[in-house]
């Protein structure tokens with residue numbers, strides 16, 4: 498069993514990457530299941546109902562995780578309530594729309610995908626470590642493979658979380674920074690891990706945003722209006738392979754492609 502996870506889809510360039518290449522990259526890596534992060538799909542901030550519907554039409558992507566930007570577009574609430582193929586971090590307060598995890602069948606295997614947000618330099622949410630414990634109790638007997646998209650800023654929180662859930666989750670990967678890390682490994686000969694898988698969208702920007710706008714922001718310390726960068730694009734992610742008998746992770750391979 499191979500699971501491909503793709504990082505934060507950023508704006509129109511990111512959506513076009515998914516629509517054009519998700520199927521071929523899934524095939525190239527022999528993946529049975531594909532997860533992508535939808536939190537920045539509309540102009541880099543959230544995802545509109547219309548854009549979410551278009552991305553849900555991409556059959557190669559089995560489901561979408563998200564993050565702190567998921568509610569930026571107001572009409573996303575409908576799709577979060579209707580679709581089981583988009584989830585949001587489980588540790589947001591209960592009144593928030595959407596579900597924090599989903600269970601999906603691939604052949605004879607049931608895959609549990611859990612989405613959590615970190616708390617360091619992020620919103621002040623329920624403790625993601627303890628939230629995982631609760632979800633794990635609910636799903637451990639009905640899932641063969643549990644995979645976590647840990648959407649967080651601080652590398653320390655991500656690494657600590659990986660160790661905390663090691664041997665319970667079968668794979669953990671980070672999103673949110675949009676920058677791929679090179680620390681992929683297998684924890685305790687069981688749990689695939691990488692601190693951040695990177696993003697799908699513009700290459701020559703600052704985590705997706707036009708670089709001149711962000712430089713101006715740093716130079717002047719004045720607010721600026723973000724615009725999605727143009728030009729070359731990057732598609733980043735990771736492929737985890739799991740042993741068919743034990744469901745333990747046996748390989749972690751980074752995916753990094755540049756187009757244009």
Ligand SMILES: [Fe+2]
Pocket residue numbers: 505536537564673674675
């Ligand atoms: Fe993001």
Ligand SMILES: [Fe+2]
Pocket residue numbers: 536564565566648672673
């Ligand atoms: Fe984020």
